[in-house]
Amino acid sequence: MSLARDHNAHIVDQFSQQAEGYAALMKTSPSAAEQAMLALVRPAPDDRVLEACCGPGTMALDLAPHVAHATGLDLTPAMLAQARAEQASRGLTNLDWREGDVYALPFEDEAFSLVLCGGAFHHLERPQSAFAELARVCRTGGRIFVRDVTPEAGKSAGYDRIEKLRDPSHTHALTPDEMSGLGGGLPVQAPELFPNVAAGLRLEPILAASFPETCTIDDIRALILDDARSGEDRLGLAAQEQGGELFVSYPVTTAVWTRL
Numbered sequence: 001m002s003l004a005r006d007h008n009a010h011i012v013d014q015f016s017q018q019a020e021g022y023a024a025l026m027k028t029s030p031s032a033a034e035q036a037m038l039a040l041v042r043p044a045p046d047d048r049v050l051e052a053c054c055g056p057g058t059m060a061l062d063l064a065p066h067v068a069h070a071t072g073l074d075l076t077p078a079m080l081a082q083a084r085a086e087q088a089s090r091g092l093t094n095l096d097w098r099e100g101d102v103y104a105l106p107f108e109d110e111a112f113s114l115v116l117c118g119g120a121f122h123h124l125e126r127p128q129s130a131f132a133e134l135a136r137v138c139r140t141g142g143r144i145f146v147r148d149v150t151p152e153a154g155k156s157a158g159y160d161r162i163e164k165l166r167d168p169s170h171t172h173a174l175t176p177d178e179m180s181g182l183g184g185g186l187p188v189q190a191p192e193l194f195p196n197v198a199a200g201l202r203l204e205p206i207l208a209a210s211f212p213e214t215c216t217i218d219d220i221r222a223l224i225l226d227d228a229r230s231g232e233d234r235l236g237l238a239a240q241e242q243g244g245e246l247f248v249s250y251p252v253t254t255a256v257w258t259r260l
């Protein structure tokens, strides 16, 4: 079995366990996040959308009421089950869901006008190859959006270390510069970058939706508490202890490319 297949098996194992908790976490996201996404994407009624690595359909579901059609693709059937359930509860009909791998998208060249991928590049072993697939299925003049956590270069190693403990399917969170370079050599314009911080998130619900394999949740909490108390932010989470509770912040970048 190839390394990529091993890693994909790891992904499906992790996200089958995480599916229910992750979908619940997404539902509690403030609608401000949806409004910010819509303001950035500016969907048009004739757009055809692909959300790759869609998990519970986070962006595809929010975009569907504004576009002609949206497709969500993910490796993990349990995540797609969450997406279908949410589609039914919202009464949306212009969506479909595909089980598949972002490295080999089962779509024609230039099949979509908007191609999005959120919260997933840090799980990929070959981000450049995945991006090339996103660009392939985006039509000329269409746009590609990649949103992910992007620790600054000096915090990257610490961030990857704690995240690999918390979620063994984590590989490497791109820095903003690395994300910006994803389109190198491909028929896309230089990206516009939109940095943001998902600030002051309670750690406990995140831990409750985590399934570490080489240590316990208590070990992870202890490492983050130690980092918060050190005041050094070695883990890139800006961890803070307030009223006996731990809070973390994730630096996030959305990069937007226009397909040439």
Ligand SMILES: C[S@@+](CC[C@H](N)C(=O)[O-])C[C@H]1O[C@@H](n2cnc3c(N)ncnc32)[C@H](O)[C@@H]1O
Residues within 6 Å of the ligand: 008, 011, 012, 015, 026, 052, 053, 054, 055, 056, 057, 058, 059, 073, 074, 075, 076, 079, 100, 101, 102, 103, 117, 118, 119, 120, 123, 124
């Ligand atoms: C953290 S979730 C993000 C879900 C959603 N995009 C969001 O923003 O909330 C990451 C998702 O990426 C999927 N994934 C990881 N590697 C993948 C691959 N090679 N092909 C397709 N999906 C993949 C996982 O199954 C998981 O559902």
